Amino acid sequence: MQVQHATEHAHPQLGFWRKYVFSTDHKIIGIQYMITAMAMAVVGGLLSMLMRLQLAWPSQAWPALGKIFPVAFAGNVMEPSFYVSLVTMHGTIMVFFLFTAVLTGGFGNFLIPLQIGARDMAFPFLNALSYWVFLLSCIVIIAALFVAGGAPLGGWTAYAPLSAVGDASGPGEGAGMTLWITALGLFTVSGLMGGLNYVTTILTMRTKGLSMMRLPLTQWSLLITAVLGLLAFPVLLAAAILLTFDRVGGTSFFIPSGIIMNNRLLGNSGGHPLLWQHLFWFFGHPEVYIVILPAMGMASDILSTFCRKPIFSYKMMVYSMVSIAGLSFIVWGHHMFVSGMSPFLGSVFTMTTLVIAVPSAVKTFNWLGTIWGARIRFTTASLFAIGFISVFVSGGLSGIFLGSSAADIYLQDTYFVVAHFHLVMAIAPLFAAFAGIYYWFPKMFGRFMNEMLGKLHFWGSLIGVYAVFFPMHILGITGHMRRIYDPLFYDFLKPDKNINIFVSVSAFCLATVQVVFLLNFIISIFAGKRVKENNPWQATTLEWETPCPTGHGNFGDELPVVHRWAFDYSVPGAKHDFVPQTVPPGAEKV
């Protein structure tokens, strides 16, 4: 494979800061997003370790923690308010600042221009700005942990009126909640800037010959996700604006009349708590697809590459992603079956929710169809792509219980829901993200990550995630509620004690395995085995035409010209078992 070097033309050599920190190069920005998101993951993960500690051994004394966090562990025992703020911050950080950021911000930025044959995004400065606003939002959300009163208490869903009455409903609902709302507002602005860029770039800057139906599924997923984000995030912003006015302006959008807080009758009148839930979930449900769609796209492409076989039914994969995105706007009420929402609406949402199961099922069949008759090359990346399928199926199937409104009456607000959304919105995207990192690391840094450590990471994680999250289905069936500080307070939950211990211990093991990954990632950037070729995985998509690592301008003097789709693996009669997108028809035989 002839190595092409990106030519640096006559322009001043940039200093370290302009090149690696305040860069407008989409690759640098993508890596910045990725590393920031990984840092947030560490924070969010540590928060959940503290939660698991409490759940397994409720009200146990931890002198060491009492020394480090004297307020949160007054008397060496975790405070209930700290537990609830952990729940809130863990959810918020993971959903927005890890998953949305790493998949859409990280991989989106890095891959879009590369895979469509462009030199950069349509608006590179706006792109850089979106990262810095994102970073600011990260700082603000972390700050919420440290202000007086601590972090908010309402869960990541911040239901009103708990979230609307300010610190009358508890510490952390004052300054902490204000910072929380601010962070989300900033995040929304950052996301909108990114979304503008992505859609514009994918639509207008595809290289010659790259029609929409020749795009890798990663690109389709990023495009659809960006559109979803543009439509959904502003509604969150609307809700947050109204919430802020309730909190500091004395309005009553979400606060009805006649409510008593701290023995005081509040003067509000006319508001409706359910309005918050409708607005939040109208955003919230598309949000979960914003998380999973890029994961699906990436996992599909990586799977195909290492199966040496085209993705099964590319067209249906595209259509199913489009229909999932469209349907995602009419299912939000399934979060509200027992909320007091009209039961008639409950019936409607059950129907729409079970409809949205169908395109996801189609995708699952297609992944299986891809592996059928494949010749799998087992690398860490492909293992994670395969693991993604397993985890997504597990999580997706539990969603059917929850989508059936009658069954959901019992399961709502229990650990059954926690199991479902972790598997499908956290673990599956995480596995896809890991697959992406191991796969594109050579392209980003010109080195490989260590495969042995990678495989250790995979097997440990696969076992670990099932050990942690599968038992949670059982917890939910026993009636174990969410967000409770001390399950053993209830007699009917006492039999769950050992399950909670098992889950917590598994979680600690799972977290330890992730340390292996982090060390592998960091050390490999500097000392990983160097990549000697452009296309170490022998893949077909355009980014593999560039050197490892890709330089400025991505492609050499000439932009690539595309002649075929992204899935020409094992083409009968071709000289090699893969044909890059740039090979003209007929030329694959030589």
Added chain:
Amino acid sequence: MADGNGPGRITIAGLAFAFLMLVLIIVSVWLFIARPWWFPQLASVRGGDIDGVFSAVLIVTGIAFVGVQGVLGYFVARYGSRGTERAGYWHDNPKAEAGLLIGTAVIMTILVFMGQRVWASIYFTDAPPGTLEVQATGQQFQWYFHYAGPDGVFGRTDAKLISDSNTLGLDRKDPASKDDLITPEMHVVVDKPVKVRLRSKDVIHSFFLPNMRYKQDAVPGMSIQVGFTPTKTGKFEIACAELCGNGHYRMRAFLTVEKSEQDLNNWIKEQLAQQAGN
């Protein structure tokens, strides 16, 4: 192996993955069939219906789960390679795809209909006349139950009258409130339907009776009525299932299902007498 079709190489990684899928299947089947931990003891009519919906979905998803994870493991074990072999190039089968899609849609539709019958029986069916009504009010972090008493009429409540000694703001001037009972315990009669009217004084709570498979959010500003019919006597726990603040975890109450209406009325009389004495 030669080009394309037929099995690939069996690899250690493939076998390891298949093995893990097998373990997953075995463990999950054991958990869901042997049921070492399962639903709390069932004690209501609607609960039986809800358990029925759960079971129907379990069968469908169970088959899908075992099928897909099993096939996934099998394919991964069977279709490995050492890095040079070619796979098949086939990547479309519109008929199979359509069949699977339609099949999934049909199964989902059936599940929807089964579930909707139960949903309708809970939400779209009126309680028979004369059904006992209990008004349950949630507050941070306690449940209170309001009985109309022998006269069958609830006394007026007003948020402005709420105080430490008058937790629901009962208007003592209203003659109907003379025999009203406000208590932190809930008592009902076995095999008799009961209407529960849910309210909240402050934030959203959720009235959760695990044994009755009953759950309904209590929303401030709303008065939501959903009922159930208990089928077993005894004492059952009530929990709050919607995050309502720091004390959310300890918002517990107890439901006692009495043997007869007589027993219930006696209890109400006793409680009223006790409260009058205080």
Added chain:
Amino acid sequence: MPVLTEERVSGGIGAPPRRTPPSGGGGGGESDSSFPVSAKQIATWLLMTGIAMLFAGLTSAYVVLRGVPTWEKIPLPPQVWMNTLILAASSLTLELARRSVKVDKIAALRQWLGITAILGIAFLAGQIVLWRELTASGVLLTSTLHSSFFYVLSGIHAVHILGGLIALAMVSIKAWSGRISSISFEPLRLCSTYWHFMGGVWLYLILLLVFA
């Protein structure tokens, strides 16, 4: 395209400028792309979509709470119609600016741009007058749900008009430095699209708040 190269060089990407065909309607098309619409135009439409969703969310809140039994509509002072006329006029003058540029009447362009900016500022000033009038007459943010919505909706709209004024200022700078002409006026076109859109949003909000 000169603009693209400048962006790239300053952004540190060392690629030579590609020979690009001129795209119709005011420049900015992305080189080899055969996509009929320019990148900046798409971005503007996407931005407007996002803003539309913001107001859609707020509208749905309005619709839901409109059904509350204690709903009380406050009458809006005539100032609100004055402001609406000012904003409508500004759209008109901006349109006149665009027409001037199409026939290369640069002096007229600058004049109409200036008037538009003044009208835009007048609109914001008028909104402030309106808010003060209302608070003086006792109608506060917290008075009724309707008044809450009025302040919130008009306030958020005003923020977006402010954004539009900033865009207008940037276009004006280009107009005064001779960088706008009949063959290159995309920034003006996009700015006017956005401006008309926000005018339309205002009209919609007024109809909602007054008649719904």
